Amino acid sequence: MSIYPIILTQSKFTHQDNLxxxxxxxxxxxxDGIYEVIRIYHGTYYLLEEHVDRLFRSAEAIKxxxxxxxxxxxxxxxxxxxxxxxxxxxxxxxxxxxxSAPRDHVFPDEVMPNIYAYVQDQVRNMxxxxxGVKAITHRDIRWxxxxxxxxxxxxxxxxxxxxxENGCYEAILHKDGLVTECxxxxxxxxxxxxxxxxxxNNNILHGCVRMxxxxxxxxxxxxxxxxxxxxxxxxxxxxxxxxxxxxxITPIVKVxxxxxxxxxxxxxxxxxxxxxxxxxxxxxxxxxxxx
Amino acid sequence: MSIYPIILTQSKFTHQDNLxxxxxxxxxxxxDGIYEVIRIYHGTYYLLEEHVDRLFRSAEAIKxxxxxxxxxxxxxxxxxxxxxxxxxxxxxxxxxxxxSAPRDHVFPDEVMPNIYAYVQDQVRNMxxxxxGVKAITHRDIRWxxxxxxxxxxxxxxxxxxxxxENGCYEAILHKDGLVTECxxxxxxxxxxxxxxxxxxNNNILHGCVRMxxxxxxxxxxxxxxxxxxxxxxxxxxxxxxxxxxxxxITPIVKVxxxxxxxxxxxxxxxxxxxxxxxxxxxxxxxxxxxx
Numbered sequence: 264m265s266i267y268p269i270i271l272t273q274s275k276f277t278h279q280d281n282l283x284x285x286x287x288x289x290x291x292x293x294x295d296g297i298y299e300v301i302r303i304y305h306g307t308y309y310l311l312e313e314h315v316d317r318l319f320r321s322a323e324a325i326k327x328x329x330x331x332x333x334x335x336x337x338x339x340x341x342x343x344x345x346x347x348x349x350x351x352x353x354x355x356x357x358x359x360x361x362x363s364a365p366r367d368h369v370f371p372d373e374v375m376p377n378i379y380a381y382v383q384d385q386v387r388n389m390x391x392x393x394x395g396v397k398a399i400t401h402r403d404i405r406w407x408x409x410x411x412x413x414x415x416x417x418x419x420x421x422x423x424x425x426x427x428e429n430g431c432y433e434a435i436l437h438k439d440g441l442v443t444e445c446x447x448x449x450x451x452x453x454x455x456x457x458x459x460x461x462x463x464n465n466n467i468l469h470g471c472v473r474m475x476x477x478x479x480x481x482x483x484x485x486x487x488x489x490x491x492x493x494x495x496x497x498x499x500x501x502x503x504x505x506x507x508x509x510x511x512i513t514p515i516v517k518v519x520x521x522x523x524x525x526x527x528x529x530x531x532x533x534x535x536x537x538x539x540x541x542x543x544x545x546x547x548x549x550x551x552x553x554x
Numbered sequence: 555m556s557i558y559p560i561i562l563t564q565s566k567f568t569h570q571d572n573l574x575x576x577x578x579x580x581x582x583x584x585x586d587g588i589y590e591v592i593r594i595y596h597g598t599y600y601l602l603e604e605h606v607d608r609l610f611r612s613a614e615a616i617k618x619x620x621x622x623x624x625x626x627x628x629x630x631x632x633x634x635x636x637x638x639x640x641x642x643x644x645x646x647x648x649x650x651x652x653x654s655a656p657r658d659h660v661f662p663d664e665v666m667p668n669i670y671a672y673v674q675d676q677v678r679n680m681x682x683x684x685x686g687v688k689a690i691t692h693r694d695i696r697w698x699x700x701x702x703x704x705x706x707x708x709x710x711x712x713x714x715x716x717x718x719e720n721g722c723y724e725a726i727l728h729k730d731g732l733v734t735e736c737x738x739x740x741x742x743x744x745x746x747x748x749x750x751x752x753x754x755n756n757n758i759l760h761g762c763v764r765m766x767x768x769x770x771x772x773x774x775x776x777x778x779x780x781x782x783x784x785x786x787x788x789x790x791x792x793x794x795x796x797x798x799x800x801x802x803i804t805p806i807v808k809v810x811x812x813x814x815x816x817x818x819x820x821x822x823x824x825x826x827x828x829x830x831x832x833x834x835x836x837x838x839x840x841x842x843x844x845x
Contacts, residue, residue: 291705370711417584
């Protein structure tokens with residue numbers, strides 16, 4: 264996962280060695296910024312438009328004025344791949360903070376956002392995609408505006424770390440008894456041929472893969488119900504899965520040491536994974552198990 | 555508020571021009587860190603022990619292993635003032651992040667915390683201390699572990715900015731009807747000779763000045779009741795005030811355009827301000843109004 268040498272900053276390109284941050288920076292001191300992680304297959308962005316749209320929604324929500332329009336940032340991101348001769352599977356990480364200024368909670372009067380985006384290789388997690396992953400349940404103690412993809416990720420970090428310490432891949436977060444999402448992905452439950460997932464309100468991130476899944480379920484005629492399920496519902500689930508740009512659509516086969524159904528990825532999950540591979544034009548290294 | 559040239563980093567001292575941050579840094583990408591702001595009067599720290607204790611509590615809560623013990627960091631902070639020949643009123647800002655590592659939510663296997671502390675001049679806000687400040691009320695949408703002085707400060711930033719845009723100094727945050735604290739200070743209400751403030755549980759920062767106020771109330775025989783008050787209670791308050799290391803003990807005289815009592819700082823607030831000046835050994839530039 265080494266970083267490709269050319270990095271996009273403030274609408275310019277530079278070598279990664281040149282990119283250093285001042286210590287009085289609002290991302291570093293307040294987490295006052297937003298980010299996106301965009302998946303790349305064979306050197307091509309997947310769901311680029313959705314990610315750019317969300318970047319603008321997040322920026323608006325915390326009142327950061329982006330120094331480019333959607334077309335301009337799209338072109339810059341495409342140029343970033345070209346400058347790095349990027350042709351493999353990978354991802355881009357892009358971050359925008361309010362900028363550098365003397366530390367004060369209130370917005371600085373005149374400040375330009377600090378921006379950077381860098382590209383990395385990222386192989387598909389075939390083991391997890393094929394056989395599923397384990398998860399823990401964990402209280403959702405995050406703030407109320409999780410639809411903003413902000414740099415305030417400490418509760419997510421701590422939840423995912425707890426998952427890892429329990430030998431698991433993810434933490435399924437629940438608030439007032441209802442599952443909201445996972446620490447770095449959206450969560451779905453399948454029961455009697457229907458998919459349930461938390462409504463896309465302020466309590467969850469509006470995942471770009473989640474949007475793609477909405478399209479897939481329409482194509483496949485699978486009912487997708489935007490209704491939260493409870494922690495108790497998990498033990499009765501036919502299937503459980505998660506989605507994110509790096510994890511794609513990954514089956515969850517064990518939760519808190521309890522097997523989901525027969526402990527194997529379910530049929531609907533497999534259908535969605537296949538739809539994903541088609542949608543993302545993935546031709547090599549595909550999931551072997553078909554429905 | 556310019557920064558003194560010598561900065562403490564990772565237990566060493568350096569010139570501020572040498573301190574730059576890598577872009578793959580867990581403070582910058584996750585807000586995965588903690589901080590302290592310690593007040594300085596006449597070149598001497600105020601409540602230093604309380605701040606160092608809290609730094610360790612915050613670090614423990616997010617599982618950052620500090621590379622020094624309390625005595626060692628205290629000595630380093632004292633040395634920082636000496637190296638800068640700091641003799642005026644000011645503050646130190648100290649930050650500890652989990653460190654620099656390739657971006658991944660889970661903790662890096664081997665990483666050293668990134669640390670820096672810098673000193674600035676800070677004059678006392680005599681206008682606010684003498685005449686009081688205005689505040690808005692604002693929903694508390696923060697996460698559940700506000701006792702950790704973490705770098706996840708976006709909701710605080712947005713609340714304080716909203717206060718500023720409404721011509722106010724602070725935002726009084728309320729959760730489920732109860733006032734927790736302000737965006738960057740603790741909140742107190744005085745009614746019938748008693749002081750009410752939110753219990754020091756996970757929903758508020760355990761302010762160092764708040765601890766000092768506990769001492770003052772004992773000395774002054776004023777009942778301090780750790781019981782949350784409601785937004786409705788504010789309109790019936792005899793006095794209202796806030797406390798923090800930079801704001802000290804500041805009267806709040808107007809909330810959402812409604813005057814508190816007669817719109818002037820109250821008697822108990824003044825008593826506490828005087829106790830503060832004695833405790834902090836402030837001899838010059840003192841509050842003129844006495845009780």
